[in-house]
Amino acid sequence: MSGSLTFKQLEKAHQGHQFDWTQLLENVRFDDQGLIPAIAQQYDSLEVLMMAWMNRQALLETLQTQRVCYWSRSRQAYWRKGEESGQIQRLKELRFDCDGDAILLLVDQTGPACHSGRKSCFYTAIQGDHAQILTNPIISPEKLYPK
Amino acid sequence: MSGSLTFKQLEKAHQGHQFDWTQLLENVRFDDQGLIPAIAQQYDSLEVLMMAWMNRQALLETLQTQRVCYWSRSRQAYWRKGEESGQIQRLKELRFDCDGDAILLLVDQTGPACHSGRKSCFYTAIQGDHAQILTNPIISPEKLYPK
Numbered sequence: 119m120s121g122s123l124t125f126k127q128l129e130k131a132h133q134g135h136q137f138d139w140t141q142l143l144e145n146v147r148f149d150d151q152g153l154i155p156a157i158a159q160q161y162d163s164l165e166v167l168m169m170a171w172m173n174r175q176a177l178l179e180t181l182q183t184q185r186v187c188y189w190s191r192s193r194q195a196y197w198r199k200g201e202e203s204g205q206i207q208r209l210k211e212l213r214f215d216c217d218g219d220a221i222l223l224l225v226d227q228t229g230p231a232c233h234s235g236r237k238s239c240f241y242t243a244i245q246g247d248h249a250q251i252l253t254n255p256i257i258s259p260e261k262l263y264p265k
Numbered sequence: 266m267s268g269s270l271t272f273k274q275l276e277k278a279h280q281g282h283q284f285d286w287t288q289l290l291e292n293v294r295f296d297d298q299g300l301i302p303a304i305a306q307q308y309d310s311l312e313v314l315m316m317a318w319m320n321r322q323a324l325l326e327t328l329q330t331q332r333v334c335y336w337s338r339s340r341q342a343y344w345r346k347g348e349e350s351g352q353i354q355r356l357k358e359l360r361f362d363c364d365g366d367a368i369l370l371l372v373d374q375t376g377p378a379c380h381s382g383r384k385s386c387f388y389t390a391i392q393g394d395h396a397q398i399l400t401n402p403i404i405s406p407e408k409l410y411p412k
Contacts, residue, residue: 129381131398139396164311169367215386220316222387234276239362240369249286251278
């Protein structure tokens with residue numbers, strides 16, 4: 119491990135090349151609010167489940183605990199996915215994109231990822247002139263978030 | 266078609282429910298720069314290819330032409346994917362997430378999505394303490410962007 123590695127330098131790296139990941143950390147591009155978008159994809163079915171945001175600490179915690187932690191912009195608080203609903207995301211692998219400003223999380227999602235009770239948040243599809251609802255909840259939201 | 270439909274209202278809609286999609290348009294949540302994140306996923310392999318941004322006009326153009334158009338934040342210009350490299354994205358289906366602040370594009374990507382020549386931009390994986398490069402380019406960047 120010696121200093122910093124830029125994402126630009128990695129463009130020329132070959133498949134299988136390994137390095138100490140902390141060399142990349144200072145080059146991860148958080149936005150002016152300190153956040154980076156993170157896409158969660160179910161690792162086996164490859165279904166895209168949701169998109170949320172991480173700050174630096176949420177990223178580090180996720181890697182350390184292997185349980186996904188986001189930063190909630192609406193609540194301005196750490197959001198350990200499933201802490202209320204029980205529907206957690208176990209991390210299988212975390213990937214950065216080519217310029218280090220987006221994250222792909224391969225996860226094992228317990229139950230639904232969506233607060234509506236659906237597996238994925240992306241259930242509204244535009245098909246030509248109309249939109250269509252693609253899925254039903256697999257758990258009712260009332261069961262997910264009892265009073 | 267009658268007025269506006271909120272994403273909140275759609276939470277209770279059933280699978281197969283159809284409606285005029287323009288009822289949703291005013292409730293799509295662009296950020297304070299007028300942008301919304303858009304994830305591109307290869308429609309058949311389900312590989313996540315990239316994440317970029319759209320403004321309202323890029324979204325409308327993409328739906329109209331069925332060819333993906335982003336807004337480039339670095340160039341502050343419309344970015345018709347493939348206009349320089351020839352590696353276009355044909356839209357198969359566009360989906361909104363449950364609160365209307367993220368888009369999932371199911372696309373048919375010609376060649377690589379990544380400017381590095383790789384199929385996907387997400388080729389740097391964190392695995393424990395080390396990072397690993399997952400893939401090689403399928404086309405050399407020099408061929409993608411000849412001078």
